[in-house]
Amino acid sequence: MTGELSPIDKAKFVAAKRAADFVEDGMRVGLGTGSTAAWLVRCLGEMVRDEGLKIRGVPTSTRTARLARDVGIEVISLDEARWLDLTIDGADEFDGDLNLIKGGGGALLQEKIVATASDQMVVIADIGKEVETLGAFPLPVEVIPFGWQTTQALIEETLISMDVLGRSATLRMNGETPFITDEGNHILDLHLNRIGNPRQMALVINQMPGVVENGLFIDICDTVVIGYGDGRVELRDINDGTVEHDRLDFVESDNLFTDLAD
Numbered sequence: 001m002t003g004e005l006s007p008i009d010k011a012k013f014v015a016a017k018r019a020a021d022f023v024e025d026g027m028r029v030g031l032g033t034g035s036t037a038a039w040l041v042r043c044l045g046e047m048v049r050d051e052g053l054k055i056r057g058v059p060t061s062t063r064t065a066r067l068a069r070d071v072g073i074e075v076i077s078l079d080e081a082r083w084l085d086l087t088i089d090g091a092d093e094f095d096g097d098l099n100l101i102k103g104g105g106g107a108l109l110q111e112k113i114v115a116t117a118s119d120q121m122v123v124i125a126d127i128g129k130e131v132e133t134l135g136a137f138p139l140p141v142e143v144i145p146f147g148w149q150t151t152q153a154l155i156e157e158t159l160i161s162m163d164v165l166g167r168s169a170t171l172r173m174n175g176e177t178p179f180i181t182d183e184g185n186h187i188l189d190l191h192l193n194r195i196g197n198p199r200q201m202a203l204v205i206n207q208m209p210g211v212v213e214n215g216l217f218i219d220i221c222d223t224v225v226i227g228y229g230d231g232r233v234e235l236r237d238i239n240d241g242t243v244e245h246d247r248l249d250f251v252e253s254d255n256l257f258t259d260l261a262d
Ligand SMILES: O=C[C@H](O)[C@H](O)[C@H](O)COP(=O)(O)O
Pocket: 032, 033, 034, 035, 036, 037, 089, 090, 091, 092, 101, 102, 103, 104, 105, 106, 107, 108, 111
């Protein structure tokens, strides 16, 4: 089964597998959303099953909640947990300051609430997600459905006044109908090409009526675990500036690969 995985999937897997080492008995853990976070949830499920790890997980989407329950993780709400020891989640882009773009899967709102409520946020990503400057990935913005076209026009006008390179905001679709988030909202994807000042951009966007939240995560992520297709892993911590290198063995994880293929 291992041979059928692409190098990117292997990179996502090793990042997730290494990040699972951050999880300790008794922790309340925020569980991210997306293909990389799904590997993490599977790894944690295996640790619960085989090693008796005891954790309570707060999922960031209905998809993740379903997967977490399927693999045997005890799921609680954020209000039950109140505060989390750790959140582990994927990202669409990360830069040298570990600022992020998230929301490619539409879960940015719950992800940001959960990550902000955590003592520590660890991001797991394949090396392809690293960028010098954020913005090549379209920036997701969650907006309420009421008057979304007015909100879209307001965002575009503001981007023009800010002299931002790319200026179009497109409504995310799910086939023929608008994509609906877990909170019943829409997503506008902002095609910016380059976000010179992500902190300012995040503040400006969130001030607009109709905007619920944007996918820029500024000063939230503490550590990034970067996976490579050959099993190498690199850990960077923004707080103490440390960089650590590791390598993971695919063989020990055959069960997980088989599970996913099933
Ligand atoms: O809304 C989705 C999340 O922000 C994901 O964590 C992000 O899109 C990365 O997803 P993936 O791991 O599938 O690339």
